[in-house]
Amino acid sequence: MSGNKDSDFKNPLFTVDSVLFTVIDKELKVLLVKRASEPYIGCWALPGGFLDIDIDHSADMTALRKLKEKTNVAPQYLEQLHTYSGLARDPRGYSVTLVYYALTSAVEASTHIETVDDAKWVSIEELDILPIAFDHKHIIEHAQQRLKQKALYSMVPIYCLPELFTIGQFKSVLEAILGKPVQRKTIIRRIDAADILEKVDEKIKSGGRLAHLYKVKPNVDIVNFERNLSY
Amino acid sequence: MSGNKDSDFKNPLFTVDSVLFTVIDKELKVLLVKRASEPYIGCWALPGGFLDIDIDHSADMTALRKLKEKTNVAPQYLEQLHTYSGLARDPRGYSVTLVYYALTSAVEASTHIETVDDAKWVSIEELDILPIAFDHKHIIEHAQQRLKQKALYSMVPIYCLPELFTIGQFKSVLEAILGKPVQRKTIIRRIDAADILEKVDEKIKSGGRLAHLYKVKPNVDIVNFERNLSY
DNA sequence: CAAATAGTGTCTTTAAGACACTATGCC
DNA sequence: GGCATAGTGTCTTAAAGACACTATTTG
Numbered sequence: 001m002s003g004n005k006d007s008d009f010k011n012p013l014f015t016v017d018s019v020l021f022t023v024i025d026k027e028l029k030v031l032l033v034k035r036a037s038e039p040y041i042g043c044w045a046l047p048g049g050f051l052d053i054d055i056d057h058s059a060d061m062t063a064l065r066k067l068k069e070k071t072n073v074a075p076q077y078l079e080q081l082h083t084y085s086g087l088a089r090d091p092r093g094y095s096v097t098l099v100y101y102a103l104t105s106a107v108e109a110s111t112h113i114e115t116v117d118d119a120k121w122v123s124i125e126e127l128d129i130l131p132i133a134f135d136h137k138h139i140i141e142h143a144q145q146r147l148k149q150k151a152l153y154s155m156v157p158i159y160c161l162p163e164l165f166t167i168g169q170f171k172s173v174l175e176a177i178l179g180k181p182v183q184r185k186t187i188i189r190r191i192d193a194a195d196i197l198e199k200v201d202e203k204i205k206s207g208g209r210l211a212h213l214y215k216v217k218p219n220v221d222i223v224n225f226e227r228n229l230s231y
Numbered sequence: 232m233s234g235n236k237d238s239d240f241k242n243p244l245f246t247v248d249s250v251l252f253t254v255i256d257k258e259l260k261v262l263l264v265k266r267a268s269e270p271y272i273g274c275w276a277l278p279g280g281f282l283d284i285d286i287d288h289s290a291d292m293t294a295l296r297k298l299k300e301k302t303n304v305a306p307q308y309l310e311q312l313h314t315y316s317g318l319a320r321d322p323r324g325y326s327v328t329l330v331y332y333a334l335t336s337a338v339e340a341s342t343h344i345e346t347v348d349d350a351k352w353v354s355i356e357e358l359d360i361l362p363i364a365f366d367h368k369h370i371i372e373h374a375q376q377r378l379k380q381k382a383l384y385s386m387v388p389i390y391c392l393p394e395l396f397t398i399g400q401f402k403s404v405l406e407a408i409l410g411k412p413v414q415r416k417t418i419i420r421r422i423d424a425a426d427i428l429e430k431v432d433e434k435i436k437s438g439g440r441l442a443h444l445y446k447v448k449p450n451v452d453i454v455n456f457e458r459n460l461s462y
Numbered sequence: 463c464a465a466a467t468a469g470t471g472t473c474t475t476t477a478a479g480a481c482a483c484t485a486t487g488c489c
Numbered sequence: 490g491g492c493a494t495a496g497t498g499t500c501t502t503a504a505a506g507a508c509a510c511t512a513t514t515t516g
Binding site for chain 1: 503504505506507508512513514515
Binding site for chain 4: 397398399415416419437438439440441442443457458461
């Protein structure tokens with residue numbers, strides 16, 4: 001029953017946050033911003049904020065808008081993770097936070113991030129030594145787990161890559177996400193089966209033999225495979 | 232950034248709804264309740280309502296509480312589906328609804344439902360001919376799709392079954408969810424591999440040879456398989 | 463030529479699909 | 490016995506893992 005007569009409820013505060021991932025130097029990174037106000041002032045937190053009903057057609061817009069403020073670009077992939085709620089998560093009172101997870105290519109987003117000092121890419125290991133606000137460390141772990149799962153059965157990790165990329169780069173991204181080696185052969189087979197990438201008529205140097213460049217075909221959907229990579 | 236100083240935003244109305252599934256007579260059914268007030272008075276809608284910050288420790292509690300009001304039992308399985316938001320979904324204004332999907336065994340829930348006339352099990356085909364409130368038809372389709380996906384790679388459909396059940400019943404549930412036949416052999420292999428069910432020392436008649444009864448082992452987690460059933 | 467990375471060939475392994483077969487209960 | 494459902498055996502098929510092999514580029 002969406003909505004009732006009796007809307008004179010204490011309505012909880014509703015916010016939207018995002019866990020934006022990318023892979024830099026074969027390491028999985030998360031975008032965090034430094035809090036400028038209490039509580040948790042000076043701590044690092046997920047980018048996000050209040051849904052503005054006048055400009056955000058939906059919560060997706062809120063997530064994109066807040067991410068754009070920090071990175072100056074829209075992430076290549078955005079999906080809802082979970083909605084967290086309760087009294088204990090924020091000292092100011094009962095809160096409800098819709099969290100997204102998102103993927104972007106490092107090159108596009110990083111130019112802008114490097115110019116500001118209240119936002120940075122944080123590697124997963126760094127999370128243990130940085131002060132993280134609210135329950136955001138827990139949320140990031142949850143998001144990482146979900147991304148890992150998604151990497152096992154879909155092509156979504158390509159959205160951590162720039163428009164043109166090589167199989168070797170894709171392999172690095174997958175290995176950063178999964179935390180374990182992946183066979184080149186398996187990746188090639190999946191690229192073949194998914195049929196959502198096309199070879200670009202261009203090659204790039206990579207330390208050895210020149211590598212083919214690939215890009216995502218226009219207007220393709222996410223493809224799920226019937227079989228996972230092994231855990 | 233969960234929360235800010237400036238909480239003087241027009242906060243959207245936040246509600247929690249659930250898509251409760253079960254399988255009755257080899258048909259997938261959804262629990263709907265008849266709306267008693269405007270808008271969409273007399274139409275059928277998903278059970279749900281406002282989060283009560285005084286009694287709901289989290290949104291999960293809201294979903295469970297509202298479902299218990301209608302069925303008198305807690306569903307065996309509950310998971311977040313998606314959060315829907317926007318201006319167009321409710322004529323009264325901008326709304327944000329966290330939707331869960333849930334599974335229950337028909338026998339436990341149905342006794343109570345049959346005593347009230349504002350709640351009933353609706354089969355998926357019936358959705359086209361019943362008047363459905365808000366965007367709930369779309370939400371149910373989304374939930375059904377997700378349940379289907381989940382049935383391909385996990386054991387969650389067992390939560391549509393009573394405590395003790397046979398492989399034949401499990402097969403019926405799977406087939407109702409997937410809308411296509413499934414091999415008994417495949418189910419048996421999965422039960423074996425998942426190792427979360429145990430044979431009960433009891434058999435039940437089923438029209439032919441007596442069937443073994445199974446139950447879920449205590450304190451087991453959801454198991455995901457590395458390979459899907461085929462689409 | 464050596465080192466490095468790109469890309470192929472192919473054998474093994476795992477788990478599902480298909481389907482024939484046996485088993486057991488009720489009429 | 491005959492029907493219906495339970496349950497097994499086993500061959501086929503699909504796709505990942507392992508890994509050796511060839512190809513191409515730079516130094």
